[in-house]
Amino acid sequence: MTSTGKSKAFVVTIALPLLYLAGVSPDAPATLTLVPEARAVVGAPLTPVSAAGVARRTTRRVVVAESTATQSAAANTAAVQQQQAATAQQQSATAQQQSATAQQQAAATQQQAAAPRPAGAPAIGSVVTALPAGCKAETRDGVEFQNCGGVLYRAAFQSNNLVYVVQ
Amino acid sequence: MKSTVHSHLLAAVSQCFAIAALTTLSLAAQAQSAGVAPEARHMLKASTDFLGSQQRFTADTRNTLEIVLKSGQKIEFNNTARQSVQRPNRLRAERTGDLVEQVFVYDGQSLTLYNPHDKVYAQVPAPGTLEEMLDFARTRLDIIAPAGDLVYTNAYEILMDGVTEGIVVGKAVIEGVRCDHLAFRAPQVDWQIWIQEGDQPLPRKLVITTLDLPNSPQFGVTVTRWNLNPAFDAQTFTFTPQAGMKQIDFLPR
Numbered sequence: 001m002t003s004t005g006k007s008k009a010f011v012v013t014i015a016l017p018l019l020y021l022a023g024v025s026p027d028a029p030a031t032l033t034l035v036p037e038a039r040a041v042v043g044a045p046l047t048p049v050s051a052a053g054v055a056r057r058t059t060r061r062v063v064v065a066e067s068t069a070t071q072s073a074a075a076n077t078a079a080v081q082q083q084q085a086a087t088a089q090q091q092s093a094t095a096q097q098q099s100a101t102a103q104q105q106a107a108a109t110q111q112q113a114a115a116p117r118p119a120g121a122p123a124i125g126s127v128v129t130a131l132p133a134g135c136k137a138e139t140r141d142g143v144e145f146q147n148c149g150g151v152l153y154r155a156a157f158q159s160n161n162l163v164y165v166v167q
Numbered sequence: 168m169k170s171t172v173h174s175h176l177l178a179a180v181s182q183c184f185a186i187a188a189l190t191t192l193s194l195a196a197q198a199q200s201a202g203v204a205p206e207a208r209h210m211l212k213a214s215t216d217f218l219g220s221q222q223r224f225t226a227d228t229r230n231t232l233e234i235v236l237k238s239g240q241k242i243e244f245n246n247t248a249r250q251s252v253q254r255p256n257r258l259r260a261e262r263t264g265d266l267v268e269q270v271f272v273y274d275g276q277s278l279t280l281y282n283p284h285d286k287v288y289a290q291v292p293a294p295g296t297l298e299e300m301l302d303f304a305r306t307r308l309d310i311i312a313p314a315g316d317l318v319y320t321n322a323y324e325i326l327m328d329g330v331t332e333g334i335v336v337g338k339a340v341i342e343g344v345r346c347d348h349l350a351f352r353a354p355q356v357d358w359q360i361w362i363q364e365g366d367q368p369l370p371r372k373l374v375i376t377t378l379d380l381p382n383s384p385q386f387g388v389t390v391t392r393w394n395l396n397p398a399f400d401a402q403t404f405t406f407t408p409q410a411g412m413k414q415i416d417f418l419p420r
Contacts, residue, residue, distance in 0.1 A: 127418070144413055157289045158418040159309040160269065162282055165418070 118150040122166045128153070129163050203333035207349045210335065211360065214368040215323040223253045223399065227392040230264070233384035241382060251397065252318060255296050257404040271310075272406040273300050279406040280310060286412045309420045329353040338364075341371040342391055355379040369393050 122128070135148040145167060146153040152167035218224075232244045246264020251257075256275035262268070272279045273293060278300060281288030291308070293300045297318045304310040319325055336348040339361055346361040361372040375386040408414070 155285075155287055155413070155415045156418045157280055157287075157308075157310075157415060159420075160280065162285055162287060163418070 121151045124166055126166045127158060127163045129161060131164055203330060204335060207333040207335050210347050210349060210362055212323050214362045214370055217368050219320045219322060221395055223397055225249060225251045225394045225397045226390050229389045229391055231387040235380060235382045235384050239382055251403055253399060258297055259403055272404060274404050278304060287415050288408060288412055289415050289417050291417060307420060308417050344371055346371050
């Protein structure tokens with residue numbers, strides 16, 4: 001079980017084998033942004049066809065979802081920077097594809113970035129399930145981004161979840 | 168003297184009952200650990216075969232998902248869903264519930280996932296059959312199609328893979344429908360299924376208990392309505408983005 005320790009980020013461990021009739025498990029990370037932050041989540045059920053045996057079962061996936069409240073309330077504190085760094089590290093450790101994505105996006109961002117990133121900005125390529133407060137949509141090269149205090153986020157589906165990738 | 172004999176008799180009789188009861192219990196225990204009861208296997212197979220033979224159907228479901236917090240407290244999330252299936256290569260699944268509104272559409276060529284409320288959608292080319300598409304979605308995109316295993320024609324093999332025990336619990340009534348209640352065990356997972364009595368052995372309820380997480384959270388799905396003769400129209404399995412909808416990417420798995 002992954003734990004963020006003192007981090008205020010949520011760590012949601014969910015299993016994503018096939019669902020028998022309906023998919024509810026993928027909702028968990030998004031909905032859990034409303035759970036009070038002190039109560040990090042330890043797990044959701046295996047979904048039905050984990051009953052179908054280990055062979056078919058996909059590995060458990062770890063999703064790190066920061067709460068909106070956490071992000072907006074502490075956006076400027078060093079503590080949050082550390083959390084976000086820790087979050088980013090955790091994500092890259094738990095999901096190799098994310099670091100690959102981050103590299104691509106880092107390259108893309110270098111080309112696109114008109115202004116330097118603000119100090120303490122979350123790590124490029126890190127994934128959040130909710131945007132901080134005060135974002136404005138802007139379009140660059142036909143792609144829509146959310147500009148949140150100088151940090152760009154791009155919407156994407158990660159599994160069934162709508163997430164935002166830091167650019 | 169007479170009363171002593173009587174009490175001896177009583178003691179003997181009650182001992183017999185106790186032994187009989189113990190024997191019954193241990194027999195029951197043996198039966199439970201002796202693998203999958205043939206009738207349980209039979210009923211499940213009849214159900215999956217029946218559903219596998221249905222070419223078009225919709226299932227309206229009510230779903231619950233438990234999450235365990237660090238404190239051990241369980242939190243339950245709810246949603247309802249409608250799955251529309253037309254073999255061999257059409258699927259639509261809609262979910263609404265706790266903060267989530269999501270539609271999954273497969274038209275035989277591409278699959279689309281969209282959140283109407285968020286006004287975003289993502290679309291990718293997909294394989295040409297339902298089963299291949301579901302495998303593709305799961306392994307490449309980590310996307311769980313809400314109709315899931317219903318669609319697989321080998322649903323029985325999928326469900327029974329790894330199962331070590333199975334019993335027929337008895338009769339039950341789910342949403343007003345008489346059912347047979349079955350219970351199975353697999354490594355780390357217990358699951359129960361309720362199957363409609365009679366010549367349409369449809370699954371009516373499914374409960375999954377995850378044993379290797381604290382407090383064993385459960386997932387449950389109850390079918391509130393089956394329709395084996397649905398009226399699909401041209402829009403059922405196609406996706407047309409509404410005005411203002413933004414296309415986004417799937418993150419690679």
